[in-house]
Amino acid sequence: MPALEYPTPRGKSRLVEAPPVPFGGLLPGRFLGRRNRFAATVAIGGVSRLVHVPNSGRLRELLRPGAAVRVRPAPPGAARRTAGDLCLVRHAGTWVCVDNRVAVAVVAAALGAGWVPGLSGWRVLRREVRVGRHRFDLLLGRDRRRALCEVKSVTLVEAGVARFPDAPTARGTAHMKTLGARARRGGAAVVCFLIQRPDAAALVPHAVHDPAFAAACRTAASGGVLLRAYTCRVTPGGIALARRVPVRLGGPARPGSHS
Numbered sequence: 001m002p003a004l005e006y007p008t009p010r011g012k013s014r015l016v017e018a019p020p021v022p023f024g025g026l027l028p029g030r031f032l033g034r035r036n037r038f039a040a041t042v043a044i045g046g047v048s049r050l051v052h053v054p055n056s057g058r059l060r061e062l063l064r065p066g067a068a069v070r071v072r073p074a075p076p077g078a079a080r081r082t083a084g085d086l087c088l089v090r091h092a093g094t095w096v097c098v099d100n101r102v103a104v105a106v107v108a109a110a111l112g113a114g115w116v117p118g119l120s121g122w123r124v125l126r127r128e129v130r131v132g133r134h135r136f137d138l139l140l141g142r143d144r145r146r147a148l149c150e151v152k153s154v155t156l157v158e159a160g161v162a163r164f165p166d167a168p169t170a171r172g173t174a175h176m177k178t179l180g181a182r183a184r185r186g187g188a189a190v191v192c193f194l195i196q197r198p199d200a201a202a203l204v205p206h207a208v209h210d211p212a213f214a215a216a217c218r219t220a221a222s223g224g225v226l227l228r229a230y231t232c233r234v235t236p237g238g239i240a241l242a243r244r245v246p247v248r249l250g251g252p253a254r255p256g257s258h259s
Contacts, residue, residue, distance in 0.1 A: 100153035
């Protein structure tokens with residue numbers, strides 16, 4: 001991943017990377033099948049186990065029988081039906097993090113280290129900020145300025161282009177509209193698309209899967225909402241923000257232009 005270079009007193013530079021968010025001890029396994037939206041079966045140590053899928057997306061290109069996976073085991077004695085949480089899937093020679101709950105922590109860790117290109121100087125003041133009927137992931141501050149920040153977890157990449165969402169998201173569209181209204185009133189608003197894999201060169205709102213969300217993105221951006229996208233460095237040990245990639249808005253998609 002690209003690293004930031006900082007000068008030292010002796011004139012040499014030191015490389016600084018965004019700090020990783022650790023996964024803890026993950027168990028290796030093989031994906032068997034998806035039971036429903038939030039449950040799947042995985043072979044762990046040769047035994048079929050039911051696991052939680054912490055992602056509401058379709059994940060069709062990732063969750064294929066036989067795919068190598070990593071599972072975060074449930075705590076001992078936990079009162080739950082599943083043996084753990086599906087965390088990583090091996091796809092096209094790289095690890096993809098399918099746990100969308102880690103996205104906010106990854107962005108917050110990078111902001112805390114001053115390693116978020118395009119958001120220089122912003123720091124996290126608070127998490128889970130409620131505005132009207134909606135809740136946003138982060139409240140950011142820079143000098144006396146405040147910004148609402150929403151983080152979107154992205155896993156779908158096609159031909160080097162990340163696409164969000166991979167299933168319709170009424171909540172995401174509502175977030176965009178609320179942030180757009182805030183920006184038009186002079187407030188600061190940011191949406192960070194965290195691509196939880198390293199192999200994307202750009203991000204495009206998925207106008208075929210969710211044309212309303214794509215339209216809301218274009219309207220929000222024209223009103224002053226900052227749209228930022230970042231890839232991640234992913235290993236079985238942890239996940240970290242890697243590099244910024246462009247957000248390409250374009251226009252309404254033609255039906256059938258993307259699967």
